[in-house]
Amino acid sequence: MRNLNKSISFLFLLSILFLGCKKNAVEDITTPYSGAQFKVYNFTYVRSATPAPTTTTVTFNAYANDVRFATVVSTTGTESPNALTMGNLSPARGYALAPAGQVVLTAKSPSTAVVSTVYGFGPDLEIAKVSANVVSGRNYSFYVNGYFDPVTKKADGFIVEDKLPEPDTAAAYIRLVNPAPNTSTLSLQITRTYKVDGVDVIDTTTPINGVAYKSASEFVRVPSGVYNTLKCTDLATGKSVTRTTATTLLKNRVYTFTVRGDLVGTTSYPALFLDFTENR
Numbered sequence: 001m002r003n004l005n006k007s008i009s010f011l012f013l014l015s016i017l018f019l020g021c022k023k024n025a026v027e028d029i030t031t032p033y034s035g036a037q038f039k040v041y042n043f044t045y046v047r048s049a050t051p052a053p054t055t056t057t058v059t060f061n062a063y064a065n066d067v068r069f070a071t072v073v074s075t076t077g078t079e080s081p082n083a084l085t086m087g088n089l090s091p092a093r094g095y096a097l098a099p100a101g102q103v104v105l106t107a108k109s110p111s112t113a114v115v116s117t118v119y120g121f122g123p124d125l126e127i128a129k130v131s132a133n134v135v136s137g138r139n140y141s142f143y144v145n146g147y148f149d150p151v152t153k154k155a156d157g158f159i160v161e162d163k164l165p166e167p168d169t170a171a172a173y174i175r176l177v178n179p180a181p182n183t184s185t186l187s188l189q190i191t192r193t194y195k196v197d198g199v200d201v202i203d204t205t206t207p208i209n210g211v212a213y214k215s216a217s218e219f220v221r222v223p224s225g226v227y228n229t230l231k232c233t234d235l236a237t238g239k240s241v242t243r244t245t246a247t248t249l250l251k252n253r254v255y256t257f258t259v260r261g262d263l264v265g266t267t268s269y270p271a272l273f274l275d276f277t278e279n280r
Helices: 002-023
Strands: 036-045 061-064 067-070 096-098 101-108 126-134 139-149 154-161 172-178 185-196 199-212 220-222 225-234 240-243 247-249 254-260 273-278
Touching (some): 036 061, 126 139, 172 185, 172 199, 225 254
Parallel strands (some): 036 139, 126 154
Antiparallel strands (some): 036 096, 061 101, 185 199, 225 240, 225 247
């Protein structure tokens, strides 16, 4: 009888162990993820001769087929009223996963956004919408850009594929994206200073030319190092924006440069800036 009780107890414990393993089974992480990967940029602005109050700048969250996938994290349990602010991107590092195939990307202001009667901004606005066919496993950038129209309550938007180069431990890679609607084509000139036998050598090249609106150049291989000056120029007007802050391009890294603001027009807000993002 005692042996029988031991057998029954053993079988009972074994069944509990089996059920527990099923409930808390370890996830199979060897299965490849499914989806396209995105960075989202807020490069849209309100047109103003003077800096607009921060409450009237255009902010949004990004949705892929009505599922929010890029946003500002809130610590209050409610949607952040700030969302993705002008000049910023999400995620800051890496990419966010979104559905593959035919996808509709939407930039929508948060339900808690502050109303601005002057600039037309407010809660739950569909600021921009772009449809595209994206491929699982590939990288993309979604730009919401240009002038936010207070009448239509719309800005512009576009998607480019981030065709990241193979790892290269001997050089850096750069590209230029053009989100400026009133430009022709853009070029990027880069200048670095280095020493040869103790003598300073100033090396200025223009590795990227002819980047039209809503497009991106290929990633171009350039020497790694510190660049003193980077200048983006519009072909038709000759107007340019210069980045004079020393910019370090590291080996085996991939970077995107983008114009922020009104390059060839008269809008003074936001201030012109040559944006600098590390893709990998």
